Amino acid sequence: MKKNKAKILIGCGIFCVLCILVSSWYAVKFNDSRLVVPMDFNSYTFQIKDLPMIISVSLICIYVFTLFITLIVSIGRNRQQIERTNTTRKLNPKLGFLGLLGFWGFAGFWTYSIDGSVFPFAFFLFFGFFGFYYEGKMSGTFMDERFRENAILAQLKASKVTFSIILIALIVLCQGKLLGNFEYTLIATIIVLSLALALGIFLSEYLLYRYDHDDHADESEE
Known part of the structure; x- marks a missing residue:
């Protein structure tokens, strides 16, 4: 993803957040909340x-949909480039700021109190986007055999942590109603799954960066 596109994407996200804040202030001040x-x-x-x-909420929905489509297209293009050049994809570390979108997950507590909607809790998954920072730090790295081994090891450890958290959470939540309410159990399940998957996405990039960085440090000492 080019720097200009990344800046536009981040700028649009900030604009949407400002719109929802201003709209909320307007509704409280002039529209009886x-x-x-x-x-x-x-x-x-x-x-x-x-x-x-209404317009602000619509903009948020459009932005999230556009972000999802952009990421899918970008991933497809980067995979083609990786196969052609045998180097990691070029990514701006500043894209790690997209992880801040994960805080929209807290909006689920608000929407649930209004109309029972729980889908915003899935936004916690965006916390995994903080991993873009470490992936960006490794942009253009030649993927030799050692790098590929580190990538497999990092992915394996991240998957183990994610699976362990999900397994423990499901065992606990399957014991019965949370606080005597099945809806609370559903909410807790969505939150745990989203956060666990986000952690897995983040850890896979962070651990790979650490392994690769440590290998280079060892070579320098030798």
């Missing part, structure tokens, strides 16, 4: 003052 505080959507009627919040 509609669409901000819990309300009964069964009796909801549209008002013109609701537009700022």
Whole structure:
């Protein structure tokens, strides 16, 4: 992904966050906190003052969808480049800031209190994007046999940690209702799965960076 595209992507994300903050302030100040505080959507009627919040939420959804498509396309192109050059893909370490999108997962507590929606908790998965920082630090690295071995080892350890967390969480959560409520159990499951997968994504890049960095340090000492 080119630097200009990355800057545009990050800029759009910041713009969307600012829009939702300004819209929330407007709703609280001039619209009786509609669409901000819990309300009964069964009796909801549209008002013109609701537009700022509706537009802001729509922008967030469009941004997330665009981000997902962009990442899929970028991954496909980078894989072709990797096969052709036998080097790691070029990535800007600043893309690690995309991991901040994981904080949107906390919005799930708000949406659940309003209409019972739990899908925002899946945003915790974006915490794994902090791994882009370490992947970016290794951009253009020649993938020799040692590098590939380190990559396999890092992926294996990350997978073990992820699997262990998920297994323990499922064993605990399958014991029965969490706080006497099946919905709380579902929420806890989504949160744990999202965070565990995010940790696995992050660890695979972080450990690979550490292994590769340590190998170069050992060579320098010799």
